[in-house]
Amino acid sequence: MLNYLITGISLGSVYAIIALGYTMVYGIAKMLNFAHGDVIMIGGYAAFCAGAYMGWPTPCAILFSVFVCTVLGMMIEKLAYKPLRNATSLAVLITAIGVSYFLQNMALLIWTSNPKSFPNMVSFIPSINLGSVTISSTTIATIAASVIIMIALTLFTEKTKMGKAMRAVSEDKGAAQLMGINVNATISVTFAIGSGLAAIAGVLLCSAYPTLVPTTGSLPGIKAFTAAVLGGIGSIPGAMLGGILLGLLETFAKAYISTQLSDAIVFGALIVVLIVRPTGLLGKKITEKV
Amino acid sequence: MANQKSFLSKISKNSKMGFLNYGIVLLFFVVITILRSTGTLSNTMNGQLIPICSYIIVALALNLVVGISGELSLGHAGFMSIGAFSGVVISGALKYSGFANPVMRLVTAIVVGAFIAAIAGILIGIPVLRLRGDYLAIVTLAFGEIIKNVLNCLYVGVDENGLHFSVTDEVHMDMAANGKTLIKGPQGAVGVEKIATFVAGIILLFVVLFIIQNLVNSRTGRAIMAIRDNRIAAEASGINVTKYKMVAFVTSAAIAGAAGALYGLNFSTIVPKKFDFNTSILILVFVVLGGIGNLTGTIIAAALLTVLPELLREFQDYRMLAYAIVLILVMIATNNEKIRSLWKRFFSKKDKEEQKA
DSSP states (O other): OOHHHHHHHHHHHEEEHHHHHHHHHHHEEEEEEEHHHHHHHHHHHHIIIIIIIIIOOOOHHHHHHHHHHHHHHHIIIIIIGGGGTTTTTHHHHHHHOOOOOHHHHHHHHHHHSOOOOOOTTTTTTTOOOETTEEEEEHHHHHHHHHHOOOOOOHHHHHHHHHHHHHHHHHOOOOHHHHHOOOOHHHHHHHHHHHHHHHHHHHHHHHHHHEEEEETTHHHHHHHHHHHHHHTTTTTTHHHHHHHHHHHHHHHHHIIOOTTHHHHHHHHHHHHHHHSSSSOOSSSOOOOOOO | HHHHHHHHHHHHHHHHHHHHHHHHHHHHHHHHHHHHHHSSSSOOOOOHHHHHHHHHHHHHHHHHHIIISSOOOOOOOHHHHHHHHHHHHHHHHHHHHTTOHHHHHHHHHHHHHHHHHHHHHHHHHHTTOOOOOOOOHHHHHHHHHHHHHHHOOOOOETTTTEEEEESSSSSGGGOTTTTTEEEEEGBBBBOOOOOHHHHHHHHHHOOOOOOOHHHSSHHHHHHHHHHHHHHHHHHHTTHHHHHHHHHHHHHHHHHHHHHHHHHTTTSSOOOGGGGGGHHHHHHHHHHHHTTTHHHHHHHHHHHHHHHHHHHHHGGGGGHHHHHHHHHHHHHHHHHHHHHHHHHHHHHHHHHHHHHHH
């Protein structure tokens, strides 16, 4: 029981980190970035190359992965999404899917479809023994990382000038521009942060589930997106809550109900929540203007 | 007087577009039949004919939701899946009970597939259509995944007492010894008799086009489009928003189910995994690239994009990469102001010339 609880929170924390990236981008650019899951995959491969091929020390490998993803995220934003700033949301969605295919197939060409076994990059953290239960180093790292990231992001959006600009852009792009905020730069920074988080999520995800293939990011991506919606997309604590809930639900469904049906149960829960609270658990209510 | 004239010209324009769509399908049929009779059609292309028909039909169905009703659905592969598996079960069960005529079995399978998908559409539509925008999209995605997951656990068999179902394994179906298993959980439907034909696909395509075009140009269709353009104004004019959204959604689900039945009966094995999120996205890509709300564009885009990966087979590893790049470039190009105005200028010129003549 306790074991499942810990596994669930650990899995949920990974979802939470990915969901934070989704939520940031959605809150500011109002777009569903379906390529986010594939940025995670690229982050995993980048860390793998730096750590296992080139033999860099772990912190350097992780930093390298964050760097690669940040640059990648900004490039994607600049090349694919920026020309569509004024297009319909559907056009942006399809472009995001195009980017997702692109990244997957690039990875397929560079690293082939053979699974790579990912080294545990966070094993330097000691595991804790609590009587019958052992909390692994990956679990500790994942939970710690997600909490730190959430606090840092909240502080960033509440206290810094850039964070204030982000909130302004997410509320009203036009008015923000009139107040002298550089909207394009703000969106670019948002993508950079989101993609950097994706790299960390990639390293943690691959440390916990050590097979790395070009489609590694797809399913966690979709589930994290579900988590973001569950918690109320656009809300930072919502993403965290949604991620943890989803992870717990998935683990317990797998343990007590059925392995095959666990995904169906997770998605079913999302539907129930959205019927009761149409904008998610911590989402803002949308008032309609006529 | 002037008003009346423009109204008339609009109507004739609508029916002109309608005939154009029938014409394209007819032309497609004639060209393929000629190519087939002369034997110039390659084997891979021949195998693609029925999937092309199915994808065109399901793309037309999705266009009804995305283009006409203005809601984004990311789970249409789920309806296709329901249609495919119920079609396979019906066809198998009829054959088991000694009903040999393949044409009748195919028709029954398609009708039943459409019917069951419509019921699923109603069940899903009730909660889904209360939501808006991106939330609606994510819930349809969730339903698509749920349908895939449930079908992955479903076992169906037939014996002289009728159909048997189980969600655990084959043994729990309590079938008589001479019974036949039709669906085997994750392995999907096995040993399906391939009774779908190209002619049947074309006929179904005609029927679907007829249904959609008449729906769009009817009172109901105008109500649906009014809701799409301005929900609040439509509601204020006395249009029952939920009812008309439901009509569009359920019709679309039924058509997708019919397409699924056609698709399922074209392969000897079919797995639930075939109809996942990626398939839903593929169908959405057909609709968006063809032009949202544009039936002619949808038909052409679905046909071309189904064939394209097959034609690019010699490039192997690079084909999906090329596909992705084309997708991004087309989206950027079609949403670029300059290219758009060029396009408009070109077309408005053509219109003027037509008027002069």
